[in-house]
Amino acid sequence: MEFLSEYLGFLARTATLVVAVLIVLAGIASLRAKGRRKGGGQLQVTRLNDFYKGLRERLESALFDKDALKRLRKEQSRDEKAKRKARAKAKTTETKGRVYVLDFDGDIKASANESLRHEVTALLTLATPRDEVVLRLESGGGMVHSYGLASSQLARIRQAGVPLTVCVDKVAASGGYMMACIGEKILSAPFAVLGSIGVVAQLPNLHRLLRNHDVDVELHTAGEYKRTLTVFGENTEKGREKFQEDLDVTHKLFKNFVVHYRPQLNIDEVATGEVWLGVSALERKLVDEIKTSDEYLAERARAADVFHLHYAERKSLPERVGLAASGALEHGFARAWSKLTAARFW
Known part of the structure; x- marks a missing residue:
């Protein structure tokens, strides 16, 4: 019994020490998180040319034997030296154009706008009309004012005279298409969903x-x-009429916005709230070409330096845990919803 009593006392002291250490560490982490939040986020830049080169070299290593791979590397090195000599001989000081790649994965509040605004601000400090911005866009739309602000960020690129290409691999509908139409060129995957140039609002009434x-x-x-x-x-009939009038005004502004950037559209034909898959969208001039973002960026990487930009906000541990839980719930809901609505698409 004496041994057991001493042992339990030891465990209690150990547990107390561990808890105290955890409290101190949590306090330090909290202070560090506060310090980081004062500095905001961080712009992450990745050179995609290196990424594509790494993919190719990894495949070559798997396909060729040691001698063949050695010969291939020598040929590649020789070709690269020849290109450098040719540029030096031509005494050209021109550099390859740059391609800045941005991603926008939109929710109903267009939350990705918080990163987009900083990414656009950063690239406009260096980008010239010789460069290009490629936006990989995925959004089914959402709040009018949120997507209006996100569209304004893209308009800054056009106003600066920098070419803007928008790639839609899955969906750009409603507010998503409001953003897409700003691109000088819109590329769509064959089965991407585009359109929904309309306005909708609903609410229950429990009166x-x-x-x-x-x-x-x-x-x-x-x-x-x-x-x-x-x-x-x-609710009164007069209130309903005013509510509908507000929707009609918003729809008119939406249509005028789309026409401003894509005057080639027959706006009365496409502004019905309908959506179309990529090939049908091409026929209606909602997009300019059927091509995935992967194909387009791989092509551009052969002639230009391609950089992916992502502005990431620094988040504390509790925030990261909360986001992870929220993401898991959202993913689960999306899976359930896709199963319920699968028959609608197929």
């Missing part, structure tokens, strides 16, 4: 349910149209 249970809801406003439709109050 009758509450009235049946003798629940009153009072809503006080100043201004005739401060509130048109409500969730709990009684």
Whole structure:
């Protein structure tokens, strides 16, 4: 019993020490996280030419034997030296154009705009009309004001005279297409979904349910149209008409925005809220070419220096854990939803 008592005391002291160390470490981590947040995020730059070269060299190493690979490397080195000599002989000071690659994976709030705005600001400090910006876009749309701001970031590139190419591999609909149409060139995968040039809004109304249970809801406003439709109050025909009028005005602005950047479109034909797959979108001039982003960037890497830009916000450990949990829930919901709606597409 004496031994057991001493042993339990030892465990208690050890546990106390461990907890104290963890508290200290958590405090240090919190202070470091605060210090990092003061500096914001960080721009990450990756040279995609090196990535593609690494893929090719890895495949060559697997396909060729040692002697053949050695000869191949010598030939490649000789060709590279010849190109350098030719450039030196021509006494040209021109450098290869640069291609800046951005990614935008849009949710309903266009949250990726927080990174996009910094990426655009950074590249515009160096980009010239000889360069190109390629945006790999994926979005089914969302809030009007959020996607309006994201579109304004892309408009900055056009205003600076830098060519903008938008690649759509999966979907660019509604607010996503609002962003895509700013590109001087839009490339689409064959089965990407594009269009949905329309506006939608819906909300439930619980007024009758509450009235049946003798629940009153009072809503006080100043201004005739401060509130048109409500969730709990009684909606009027006048409020519905005003709500629809606001939707029509937004739709008109949306159409005018698209026409400004793609005047070749028959806007009355495509601004019906419908979506089309890549090939059909090409027929309607919603896109300019059927090609995946991988194919296009691999081609550009042969003639230009290609850089991928990503502005990453520094996040604390609790924030990272929360984002991971949120991402898992979102992924699970997306999988369930895709199963429920699979028949719609096939």
